[in-house]
Amino acid sequence: MDIEGYAKRALLSGENEGQIEERLALRIREIKGENVTEQHSKELAHAVIVEANATLELKGDILEPVTSGITMGQFGVGSRGLGDFYTHEQIARVIGKTSAEVDSTHLDDSGVVKSGSGEYLVLTVDGIHSRLSDYPFLAGFHVARAALRDIYAMGARPLAMLSDIHVADDGDVAKIFDHIAGITTVAELTGVPLITGSTLRIGGDMVIGERMTGCVGAVGITQTVSARILAEPDDVIIMTEGAGGGTISTTALYYGKHDIVDETINIKFIDACEAIMGAGLLEQIHAMTDVTNGGVRGDAKEISRTAGVELVFQEERIRPLVNPLVLSMLEEFEIDYLGVSLDALLIIAPANAAEDILSVLGSKGIAADVIGHVGHGSGAKLEIDGKTIDFSPRFRESAYTPIKKLVGEAEPLDFKAMCDRIDEAARIAIDKKQRIVKRLK
Structure with missing residues (x-):
């Protein structure tokens, strides 16, 4: 509280x-x-x-906060749908133009800068799933794995991780150790060390209760970047098997399907990336990403927007790649499996590279298939039951807990008006930044 x-x-x-x-x-x-x-x-x-x-009445550029009058919950920020994606576009606007090879305007898994030696430095950060606060080890495992996925998805090999953990005033100190154990389980399995971090209380003395939050960051290097913007017409889309991570664990926990959590404890995504790199196939791949932000629906929108292409998916080829126990649970509770994080690897590559990629993945016991293709145009489509339908993300990702079912996925009637207010708040923040920069130069 x-x-x-x-x-x-x-x-x-x-x-x-x-x-x-x-x-x-x-x-x-x-x-x-x-x-x-x-x-x-x-x-x-x-x-x-x-x-x-x-501190009720604050004045001046530094102390007076920018406000929009729109709450995080109202706009679906963090819910990996249209509101969340729109907010991230405005974040990129506030950051402004950078010298990076890949920055926030690309809506990609990680940021990339070029070093003086010509190598690409890849940096990412992932937050703990907000509903895993009471399960520190699980939260640590999945957030560490997510951070490494984001590095691998850019075609890089991770070098190190960092963590930040905040526990509220009444939280047990042992939460820290349990959480770090989860992170370092991934570290030991992958050989990527956790080397630094920060530990604080949420809100200091002003937040009581036991809530935990935080993040894991990772850094990696590569000679070749597999950014989303590189997707081209006539490419094929390959997806590996997925059993989900933090999101699927949350669904299993709060619907009482606790045994399903074990299905998420694996490092198959990392194994898949290592197999591709080890076989020297990275240079044949245009783009890679992990199926997380709003599921396949969300990733399709982001890739389409960033690369300026149309993506067409075949539902009958995606379904068999979802862990059967996970898929059964999602369907039992009427959760759209295409709109939740599956933690699968999505690969976009020329059609003539598909056979080699699938062969290498298969040799490591990793199921994968061509699930679609890239075309000219924009947006995304889904071929399902003999029909081709729009494949846009909803306002929020699939409602995967009882609470989220109540919140809903539908776009608010006043979404456009809310966007206008978000735009204005971003503009004010930019103006504020520019005034302070000018003052300090």
Whole structure:
């Protein structure tokens, strides 16, 4: 619970400070239980009110925040759908033009810069799945694997990882160790060490409860970049088998299918990339990515937009590549498997390279198939049941937990108006940045 935010909202609404303080002290006792006395809870609540009052009215470029009036939840940020993709486009706008080979404007798995020696340096960061806070080892395993996937997807070999973990004030210290154990399980299996990191409390004293969050970053090097922007018409699309990761684990946990979590504990994606690199096939491949952000639907949109091509997929070839236990669970709960993260490897390459790629993957026991092709045009289509239909992502990724079912996937009626406000907020942030840069030069 964010007790500072709770206090500020109440103060701004004009509530009586004494009543706010009393209610806040009660909330603190509810969450901290035996770890706080009634007297200390009241003292904490009073201190929170004092600090909240001191920062209610802020003025000046540095302190006054940019606001849009649109919340993260309303706009679907983090939900890997249209709202999330739109937000990332605005993030790239705020960052501005860079000298990187691949930057945020490419909506790719990682960023890439060219070193003085001519090698490409690849950098990425992945956040812990927000619903795996109570499962530190699982969260660590999947976020580390995700970071390495993003490096491999750019055609690079990862060299090292870093981690950042934040645990709320009432969280058990052992969460840190359990989480690090999950990360370093991947590190030891792949030979990519975890070499540095940061450990903090979420919000310091102002966030109570046991919530955990954080991220894992990774760095790699390569001579050849397999960026999404390199996809070309007449290429074929190959996908490897996938059983999902953090998203599928979350579905399994919150629908009571706990045994399915074990299906996600593997490093087949990494094995597939190593097989391709080891066989010297990387130079024949135009682009690679992992099937994560909004599933195949989401990746199709991002690749189409970035490369300026149309992607056509065949559903009957995708379905057999999804782990059967995972697919059965998704269908049981009416979750669109094409709109969730499957953690499969997507390869875009010339048609004459497909046979070699499939042969190498097959020799390592990794199932894969050609699931579509790249054409002239834009957008994405899906061939299913004898029909060709639009394959655009929804406003949010497939609703894969009971809570997400309630939130829904439908685009809000006022989405365009919200986009306009997001645009304006991004513009204000850019202006703010430019003023501060000008002042400091």
